Amino acid sequence: MILEHRMLYCFKIFLVNECCYKGVVHVKIKEVFELFNIKAPSSLEHVWEDEITGITDDSRNVTPGQIFTAVEGYETDGHDYIEEACRKGAALIVGHKNPGDISVPFLFVHHPRKALGMLAAAYYQYPAGNKTMIGVTGTNGKTTVTHLLHHLVEAGGLSCGRLGTVENYLNGKTIQGFQTTPGVVDLHKWLYESRDEVIVMEVSSHGLEQYRLEGVTFDITIFTNLQQDHLDYHRSMEEYFQAKSKLFFMMKEGGQAIVNTDDSWGERLSCLLSDQGEPVTSTGSEKSSDIQIQEVDDHGIRFNENGQLFYYSTPIAGVYNSYNTLQACTAAEHLGVSKQRMVHALKSFPGIPGRFEQYSLANGAHVIIDYAHTADSIRHLLQAAGRKYEGEITHVFGFRGNRDESKRPAMLHASSEWSDRYILTLDDLNTVPYEEMTASLQKLHEQEGWIGGTVIPDRVSALKTALETSEEGDVVVITGKGHERYQQAYHLPYSSDRETVQSLCNAVKAGVHPSS
Numbered sequence: 001m002i003l004e005h006r007m008l009y010c011f012k013i014f015l016v017n018e019c020c021y022k023g024v025v026h027v028k029i030k031e032v033f034e035l036f037n038i039k040a041p042s043s044l045e046h047v048w049e050d051e052i053t054g055i056t057d058d059s060r061n062v063t064p065g066q067i068f069t070a071v072e073g074y075e076t077d078g079h080d081y082i083e084e085a086c087r088k089g090a091a092l093i094v095g096h097k098n099p100g101d102i103s104v105p106f107l108f109v110h111h112p113r114k115a116l117g118m119l120a121a122a123y124y125q126y127p128a129g130n131k132t133m134i135g136v137t138g139t140n141g142k143t144t145v146t147h148l149l150h151h152l153v154e155a156g157g158l159s160c161g162r163l164g165t166v167e168n169y170l171n172g173k174t175i176q177g178f179q180t181t182p183g184v185v186d187l188h189k190w191l192y193e194s195r196d197e198v199i200v201m202e203v204s205s206h207g208l209e210q211y212r213l214e215g216v217t218f219d220i221t222i223f224t225n226l227q228q229d230h231l232d233y234h235r236s237m238e239e240y241f242q243a244k245s246k247l248f249f250m251m252k253e254g255g256q257a258i259v260n261t262d263d264s265w266g267e268r269l270s271c272l273l274s275d276q277g278e279p280v281t282s283t284g285s286e287k288s289s290d291i292q293i294q295e296v297d298d299h300g301i302r303f304n305e306n307g308q309l310f311y312y313s314t315p316i317a318g319v320y321n322s323y324n325t326l327q328a329c330t331a332a333e334h335l336g337v338s339k340q341r342m343v344h345a346l347k348s349f350p351g352i353p354g355r356f357e358q359y360s361l362a363n364g365a366h367v368i369i370d371y372a373h374t375a376d377s378i379r380h381l382l383q384a385a386g387r388k389y390e391g392e393i394t395h396v397f398g399f400r401g402n403r404d405e406s407k408r409p410a411m412l413h414a415s416s417e418w419s420d421r422y423i424l425t426l427d428d429l430n431t432v433p434y435e436e437m438t439a440s441l442q443k444l445h446e447q448e449g450w451i452g453g454t455v456i457p458d459r460v461s462a463l464k465t466a467l468e469t470s471e472e473g474d475v476v477v478i479t480g481k482g483h484e485r486y487q488q489a490y491h492l493p494y495s496s497d498r499e500t501v502q503s504l505c506n507a508v509k510a511g512v513h514p515s516s
């Protein structure tokens with residue numbers, strides 16, 4: 001595996017005329033065949049020298065001169081759209097099923113998704129090779145670590161781009177995306193266009209499974225944790241772990257993995273990497289950890305490194321955010337940012353939309369809006385809220401339609417245990433009918449919930465009830481949507497949890513620092 005990726009990286013076939021770097025990309029049909037070690041057939045000699053104009057796996061976006069790669073998907077089969085791609089002027093079709101009689105050259109490959117990545121990497125001149133690439137994976141913490149790291153790297157004087165769930169940020173500008181890890185063509189295009197020295201990106205298990213990282217190699221990889229999630233996609237935790245592990249075998253020569261070994265899956269990963277001679281820095285409480293955690297709480301983390309004690313104050317509340325801070329700082333230090341500079345920079349961290357986002361209400365109550373959507377993250381969050389505020393906790397949350405249903409009872413148990421009352425409400429329906437989701441909420445509440453809970457399907461009404469019944473010192477914790485906009489309409493026309501809270505209560509945003 002390692003060999004395969006490293007060979008691909010070293011064995012770059014420079015399809016592109018180097019003098020046109022950052023200009024127009026020139027790739028000839030003949031060179032595309034060479035990329036796959038196939039001699040272009042002489043019957044295609046008349047098009048050998050034709051330059052392709054781009055790459056896509058979506059027939060709806062084909063423009064003349066592009067390569068269309070047919071991907072067999074979960075919903076439909078890209079091979080069914082080959083004719084459409086031909087009609088729209090595709091110069092070459094790539095796929096793994098015989099397309100029959102078509103007017104456009106066809107290149108057979110075994111793995112179209114992988115081929116798409118290889119083509120995109122080559123077309124955009126292997127842009128990851130020119131940058132310091134940092135990949136962050138794990139069930140929770142990817143967004144938090146990438147945002148922290150971005151802030152620290154820039155504080156260290158390097159320009160930094162960031163790709164992930166909340167937004168993509170390149171060349172100092174935001175590019176909206178719809179995925180945590182972008183599609184492989186966008187990824188290589190964005191890296192090619194980026195003038196940032198460092199790129200820090202969230203790497204999802206879906207992205208790894210679907211070759212969205214093909215042709216990218218990393219200088220630093222980070223593992224935060226593995227918790228039950230996405231078992232609608234991965235068939236077991238073992239498969240989920242195997243998918244996440246792939247990232248750690250996509251390293252550049254001299255690359256460094258940073259692994260949280262206080263997570264049992266992280267411990268296993270760290271051993272796996274060590275056994276294979278891969279450079280790994282373990283961060284954990286065990287004496288054997290490279291960075292040994294001595295003490296960790298909502299405010300910061302004390303650790304021993306090479307016999308010396310250090311402390312980072314965490315800029316976002318929650319013990320788990322102290323872990324996130326340590327991992328981000330460890331990575332930034334590998335890039336040459338000093339501990340002293342980081343201690344200072346953490347004080348000016350602006351926070352992350354929808355991650356422990358705090359508001360104060362006029363009646364002296366508080367609100368936390370957060371993206372927690374696993375049982376573990378709900379538990380950690382409610383515990384942190386309980387330590388921070390003395391009053392009662394009302395937890396408002398729901399479940400995404402068409403997503404891992406097996407985690408729902410555990411999420412409800414965590415809520416019942418760590419809040420004083422919960423309100424089950426709607427999250428994104430994702431095509432599940434309203435009545436069906438409402439009935440599942442009710443059923444779950446009756447079977448797994450407790451008397452301190454209730455079901456109010458309309459999310460805005462649920463928030464209104466929670467806010468109106470809060471008293472001085474209480475905290476309303478709203479989870480699931482975080483920074484995201486609502487996908488369906490509720491009885492008042494608000495578009496996000498933040499807007500609902502601000503509009504209903506004229507709430508004032510509180511500082512991001514745990515002590516504030």
Ligand SMILES: CC(=O)N[C@H]1[C@@H](OP(=O)(O)OP(=O)(O)OC[C@H]2O[C@@H](n3ccc(=O)[nH]c3=O)[C@H](O)[C@@H]2O)O[C@H](CO)[C@@H](O)[C@@H]1O[C@H](C)C(=O)N[C@@H](C)C(=O)N[C@H](CCC(=O)O)C(=O)O
Nearest residue numbers: 057058059071073074075076077078081179180181204206
């Ligand atoms: C379930 C899943 O992961 N789906 C991904 C998958 O789509 P798919 O296989 O279902 O595609 P499909 O609709 O069957 O289409 C197959 C092929 O036919 C093509 N097509 C389709 C229709 C047409 O008219 N013409 C055409 O050419 C499509 O472009 C595609 O190439 O392959 C697509 C291309 O790579 C992805 O964009 C798509 O991600 C969907 C949209 C998605 O958002 N998935 C989520 C679950 C996801 O990836 N989430 C993770 C974060 C998870 C986390 O929270 O950690 C992420 O990285 O965002």
Ligand SMILES: Nc1ncnc2c1ncn2[C@@H]1O[C@H](COP(=O)(O)OP(=O)(O)OP(=O)(O)O)[C@@H](O)[C@H]1O
Nearest residue numbers: 139140141142143144165320355370371372377381
């Ligand atoms: N290290 C962590 N361990 C456990 N829970 C965490 C950790 N970091 C963050 N969380 C919780 O998970 C939520 C999501 O965090 P974050 O957005 O950083 O994770 P993510 O991996 O990017 O999630 P997603 O893949 O869903 O976008 C946070 O709002 C918080 O409640």
